[in-house]
Amino acid sequence: MxxxxxxxxxxxxxxxxxxxxxxxxxxxxxxxxxxxxxxFPVDGAALLPADPYDWAVARFWAAYIDDKFVAPWAPMFKGKTEEEKAEGIKQILAAVETLEGALKGCSKEKPFFGGGTVGLVDIMLGAHIPGVRATEVLTGAKIFNAAITPLLALWTERFGELDTPKKVLPDVNGMVEYVKRRQAQ
Ligand SMILES: N[C@@H](CCC(=O)N[C@@H](CS)C(=O)NCC(=O)O)C(=O)O
Known part of the structure; x- marks a missing residue:
C-alpha cells in the first residue's frame, strides 16, 4: 500500500x-x-436533478445501493459458513427487488433512474453490472432476473449500450478469471 x-x-x-x-x-x-x-454539468449531462427533492431521493438510493446491495457481497463470497453465504445472496436479491421499485419511482416512466438521462443512481448501480454478471457466472445465481425485476433487466441493457459504460466498465470474462485466480491462491 x-x-x-x-x-x-x-x-x-x-x-x-x-x-x-x-x-x-x-x-x-x-x-x-x-x-x-x-x-456539474459534466459534458452537458444533467447528472444533478434540478429539483432538490429529486436530488435527496437520488442520494437516498445511492446510499441504499452501498448499504444493502453492495455490503452483502462480502458475506456471499467470503462467508465462513454456507448459511452466511446464503444469507448474503438472499439480501442481495431482496435489495434488487427494492431497487426495481426505486427505478419505477425515480425514472417517472423514462429510461433511467435519473429520468431521461443517467444520474447518480444509474452510475452507482451501473458500475456494478459487470460484477453482477461475473457473480452470475461464478455462482449460477440469477441476480438481475427479467422474470422478477423486468424494469431493471431492461435498464441493465440500456445502460450497457451507452458509450461511456462501454468504454470504462471492466470485461466480465476478465473479472471471472480474476476471481477464480484469487480463489485458487
Ligand atoms: N466503500 C468503499 C469501498 C472501497 C473498497 O472496498 N476498496 C477496495 C478495492 S475495491 C480496497 O481498497 N481494498 C483494500 C483493502 O481492503 O485492503 C467505496 O465505495 O469506496
Missing part, C-alpha cells in the same frame, strides 16, 4: 481516493456526489 494512499485514506485505507486541488476525497459514492456537485 503506497504512502500516498495511506496519507490520503487514513481511516479506511482503501481505493478509490480522488485528490482534487491537493485534497483527498474518499469513498466512491462521496466522490461521485462531489464530482456531480463540483463540476
Amino acid at each position: 503506497s504512502d500516498l494512499l495511506l496519507a490520503s485514506s487514513p481511516v479506511h485505507k482503501k481505493v478509490p481516493v480522488l485528490i482534487h486541488n491537493g485534497k483527498p476525497i474518499c469513498e466512491s459514492r462521496i466522490i461521485l456526489e462531489y464530482i456531480i456537485d463540483e463540476v
Whole structure:
C-alpha cells in the first residue's frame, strides 16, 4: 500500500481516493456526489436533478445501493459458513427487488433512474453490472432476473449500450478469471 494512499485514506485505507486541488476525497459514492456537485454539468449531462427533492431521493438510493446491495457481497463470497453465504445472496436479491421499485419511482416512466438521462443512481448501480454478471457466472445465481425485476433487466441493457459504460466498465470474462485466480491462491 503506497504512502500516498495511506496519507490520503487514513481511516479506511482503501481505493478509490480522488485528490482534487491537493485534497483527498474518499469513498466512491462521496466522490461521485462531489464530482456531480463540483463540476456539474459534466459534458452537458444533467447528472444533478434540478429539483432538490429529486436530488435527496437520488442520494437516498445511492446510499441504499452501498448499504444493502453492495455490503452483502462480502458475506456471499467470503462467508465462513454456507448459511452466511446464503444469507448474503438472499439480501442481495431482496435489495434488487427494492431497487426495481426505486427505478419505477425515480425514472417517472423514462429510461433511467435519473429520468431521461443517467444520474447518480444509474452510475452507482451501473458500475456494478459487470460484477453482477461475473457473480452470475461464478455462482449460477440469477441476480438481475427479467422474470422478477423486468424494469431493471431492461435498464441493465440500456445502460450497457451507452458509450461511456462501454468504454470504462471492466470485461466480465476478465473479472471471472480474476476471481477464480484469487480463489485458487
Ligand atoms: N466503500 C468503499 C469501498 C472501497 C473498497 O472496498 N476498496 C477496495 C478495492 S475495491 C480496497 O481498497 N481494498 C483494500 C483493502 O481492503 O485492503 C467505496 O465505495 O469506496
